Amino acid sequence: DQQVKQNSPSLSVQEGRISILNCDYTNSMFDYFLWYKKYPAEGPTFLISISSIKDKNEDGRFTVFLNKSAKHLSLHIVPSQPGDSAVYFCAARSGAGSYQLTFGKGTKLSVIP
């Protein structure tokens, strides 16, 4: 039972254009949603997060949008740069207990120069 789903395994975008990565979830008890970025042979690194009580959070070129009614979030990268090429994981934090993170399968973003 996958509680966090990233349905697009890969995405290719031209440099300078917008990248949109999508994520769906099923558990209404998640209280934070996070995006992690992973380069080959490295561990994931935190990128941006959003509280379940917000609908938008922005940090430089990165913006995360949350639609609670649709149980959907998206990460927008504008403008996309070749250094953004990586695997992006969507994660959700449980709002109780151990506050553990549940990760999606990831989306591989390729930004073409």
Add this chain to the structure above:
Amino acid sequence: EAGVAQSPRYKIIEKRQSVAFWCNPISGHATLYWYQQILGQGPKLLIQFQNNGVVDDSQLPKDRFSAERLKGVDSTLKIQPAKLEDSAVYLCASSLDPYSQKQFFGPGTRLTVL
């Protein structure tokens, strides 16, 4: 600030052998996590420590996996005996406390079981 250290980076063993991984978290981080990442999947939490106590080990296959964080700093994860399906990257992460959204990951140990 030094990041999360893990060793070894790569390990190849035959099934039924045992293996151990080591992790040293960021200094001052009370919470330590071990994740298993199978190829094509996202990281899956195996065990979470708060200082030297276990907070969550509900997804740890306890018949073959064990982990300890005796002095509340570094940690070891052991598999004994290993199965083919244990081939994965084992990631260690740490955070200031269990409520912190931001976890800091090490580079991982890639395990291949033949």
